[in-house]
Amino acid sequence: MTTAVRRGRPRNAAVDVAVVETVLRLLEEGAGVGELSMERIAREAGVGKATVYRRWPGKEALLLDVLRSLEADLQTPEPVGESVRDDLVLMLEFLRRRGLAKRSSAVLRAVITEIRSHPRLWRAYQDTVVQARREAVYEVLRRGMATGEIRADLDPELLADLFVGPMLARAVLREWQELPGGLAERIVDAVLDGVRPH
Amino acid sequence: MTTAVRRGRPRNAAVDVAVVETVLRLLEEGAGVGELSMERIAREAGVGKATVYRRWPGKEALLLDVLRSLEADLQTPEPVGESVRDDLVLMLEFLRRRGLAKRSSAVLRAVITEIRSHPRLWRAYQDTVVQARREAVYEVLRRGMATGEIRADLDPELLADLFVGPMLARAVLREWQELPGGLAERIVDAVLDGVRPH
Amino acid sequence: MTTAVRRGRPRNAAVDVAVVETVLRLLEEGAGVGELSMERIAREAGVGKATVYRRWPGKEALLLDVLRSLEADLQTPEPVGESVRDDLVLMLEFLRRRGLAKRSSAVLRAVITEIRSHPRLWRAYQDTVVQARREAVYEVLRRGMATGEIRADLDPELLADLFVGPMLARAVLREWQELPGGLAERIVDAVLDGVRPH
Amino acid sequence: MTTAVRRGRPRNAAVDVAVVETVLRLLEEGAGVGELSMERIAREAGVGKATVYRRWPGKEALLLDVLRSLEADLQTPEPVGESVRDDLVLMLEFLRRRGLAKRSSAVLRAVITEIRSHPRLWRAYQDTVVQARREAVYEVLRRGMATGEIRADLDPELLADLFVGPMLARAVLREWQELPGGLAERIVDAVLDGVRPH
DNA sequence: TATTAACCGAGACGGTACGTCTCGTCTTCGA
DNA sequence: TCGAAGACGAGACGTACCGTCTCGGTTAATA
Known part of the structure; x- marks a missing residue:
C-alpha cells in the first residue's frame, strides 16, 4: 500500500x-x-x-469539532479498580464537573444544543465521544457482576441508564442548574441500595 | 378596569x-x-x-404552541392509588408511550430540539407542561414515604430523578430508539430494590 | 379582456x-x-x-436599462425635409454630439462596451434603439432617391453604411477622441461628391 | 551593459x-x-x-497576446501599385476576409470585445497592429493624391475613414453577419464616385 | 344601513447569511 | 529555478429567509 x-x-x-x-x-x-x-x-x-x-462542510460539522475539542480538554477518568461503587462515583462525578467546567459551562450546552438539531452529527458525536464513555461504564458494571457487587440478573444497558440517567436528567435537561457536590455519591448509593426500606 | x-x-x-x-x-x-x-x-x-x-412573535413561539398542542392530545395518567409501585410504572409507561405515539415520534423530538435552543421558551415549557407532570411524581413519592413503601431519608427531587432519569436518558438522548414494553416495570423495580445483591 | x-x-x-x-x-x-x-x-x-x-435578471440587463435611460435623454433628431444633404448632416451630427454629451462621454462608452460582451443584450439594444435610428436614415435616403438627390442604383443598406460608418469608426472604435465640429458636414459632402476629382 | x-x-x-x-x-x-x-x-x-x-500580468494581457497571434496568421496585403482603386479594394477585402476566416470569426470578436474594456491594452493594440494597417492605407491615399486619382483637398485621415469606416461598421458593429463578396469593390467605387447622380 | 377598524392574501422592502466561484498571491514538492 | 498543485484572504455571485410594510379586498360590530 x-x-x-x-x-x-x-x-x-x-x-x-x-x-x-x-x-x-x-x-x-x-x-x-x-x-x-x-x-x-x-x-x-x-x-x-x-x-x-x-x-468543514457546514456550520454543524464545525461545531462538532468544537465540541470534540472541548471534550478533549477534560480527560475521561480512569477507573481505579478499588471498588465498583467508587468507580461509578468517579464516572458520574466526571459528568457533573464537565457541566460546571470553566469554559464548558456556557459553551458546552450551546454547542450540544445545536448539534442535537442535526441527527447525523448527533449520531457521530454519540458514536465517538459518548459511546466511549458508555463502554467504560459497562466495563465497570461487568466487573461488579463478576465480583458480586452488582446483581447479575439485570440487563447491563438498563443498569448503565439507572446510574447515568439521573445525572443526565439534571445536567442536560435541566441545564446544569443544580449540580451540587456529593450528587454523584448520592445517586450511586441510592441506586445500589434501592429506595425501598429494608 | x-x-x-x-x-x-x-x-x-x-x-x-x-x-x-x-x-x-x-x-x-x-x-x-x-x-x-x-x-x-x-x-x-x-x-x-x-x-x-x-x-406568534417568531418561529419559536409558534413551535411552543405546536408542542403544547401535541401534549394536549396525550392526557396525563391519573394515579390509581393502589400501590406506589404501580403508580410509578404508570407514569413512566406514559413517557414511554408518548415517545412512540404515532404523531409524536417524529415530531416531538424535532420540536423539543428546537425549543431547547431558546431558553425563554424552554423555561415556559418546563414551567407549564413538565412541572405539572413532575408534581404528579412528587405526589406519588410523598405518598410512598407516608405509607412506608419508600425510604423517607432521601431528597424527593433526587428520588424523582432516579425513576424518571433512566427513561428520559433513553427517550430524549437516544432518540426513542429502544423503548421496549416492560421497560417501565423494569426500571421501577430495579430502583426500588436496588442493584446490589441481598 | x-x-x-x-x-x-x-x-x-x-x-x-x-x-x-x-x-x-x-x-x-x-x-x-x-x-x-x-x-x-x-x-x-x-x-x-x-x-x-x-x-433585472442580472448585471447586464440592468446596464441595458441604464443605457436606454441615457439614450432617452438625447432625443433623436427629426428630419427637417428641406434637403437630403441637410438631414444626413443632422443625423450624423446627432451621433457626434451623443459621443461628447456631458453624462454620456465617460458613461456611454463604458456601458456600451459592457453590453457588447453579451450578445443577447447587444442584439436587444440593436433591435430597439439602434434599428430605430437606422430606419430614420433609410427613410431619408429613400426620399433622396425619389427626388433624384441620391443615386438610385445603390443598395440602401450600403448607402447608410457609407455615411454612418465613417462617423462610427471615429466614435466607437477610436473612443470619441477626435470628433471636431463640422465633421458631419465634411463626411456627408465627401460621400455625396465622391473623392475622385471631376 | x-x-x-x-x-x-x-x-x-x-x-x-x-x-x-x-x-x-x-x-x-x-x-x-x-x-x-x-x-x-x-x-x-x-x-x-x-x-x-x-x-502575463492578467487576463487582459494574455488576451492581447492571443489577439496578436491571430493577427499574425493573416498577413497584411502588399499594395500592388497598379491603381489606387485596386489597392484600396485589396485592403478592404483583407478586412472582410479576416472577419470570415475560420478561426477568427468566432474568436476575434470575443477577444476584441474584451480588449476594448481595458483602455491601456486597447491602445497598445491600436498602436501596434491597427496603426500599421492604417499607415498602409494612408500611403496608398497619398499616392492617389500625387497621381491625381484622389482629390487633394481632403484630410487624409478623413479619407481613410471614408473607405474603412463602412466596412468596419458592418464587421465590428453588426458582428460580421453580412460580408458578401464584392463588398470591398462596391464600397471603394461608391466612395470614389460619390453617391450623387452626375 | 352605512361606517369603520381590524382582519386577510399577496408580495415588495432592506438586510443578512448561505455555499460556490474566481481573483491574484503564496507555499510546498518533485524534476 | 521551474512547473504543478493547491491553499490562502478577499469578495462577488444569485438564492432564501428574516421581520416589516403596504396594497386591495373582506367581514363584523358600532353608530
Missing part, C-alpha cells in the same frame, strides 16, 4: 486552530449559536470563507 | 389551526426544524406571512 | 430610479464596469440585493 | 503555446469572454495558475 503523494501547498494547521478558537471566543462572549454565522466566524478569524468550507 | 373593546373584523380561528397543522404535517414529512421557515409555513398553510406574525 | 388583478404591495418606482442613478453615479466617478458589482450597486443605492434581482 | 545571467531551469516555451491555444480553443467552443477565467484556462491547459501569471 502506498500513501497518496501530497501535492500543492499544504494546509495551514494554524487556520484550524484559529477558527475553532474564534468559535469558542464568540460563544464565551455570549453569542447564541443562532447568532453564529460562517460569515462572521470567517471574518473574525481573519480567514477566507472558502478556507472554512474547505475544512 | 374595562376590557378594551374589540373592533374590526375578528381573527379567523381557522387560521391558527391551519398553521399549526401545517407545521405538524411538514415535520411528519420529515422536514428538519432547520428546514422549517416562516416563509414556507405561511406559503404551505395558504396564509399571509403577516398573519402568522400577528399571532 | 380583463386586466390581471395586481396583488401584494406594489413596487416602489423610486427604487428603479435610485438604482439606475446609482449606476450612473458610480460610472461617472470613474468606476470601470468591471468594478461594478450588484453587491456594491445595491449597497450604495440603499436597496436590498433581492430588490435589484427582482427587477 | 551586461545581459542578466539566466539561472535555473529555463522556461518551457511550449507552455506559452499551450496556454494561447487553449484560450483559442475555448473561444472557438463558444465560451463567452466572461466565462473565461484564469482558473479555467490554466486547468484546461494543464498548467499551474502561477505559471500563467508568471508570463
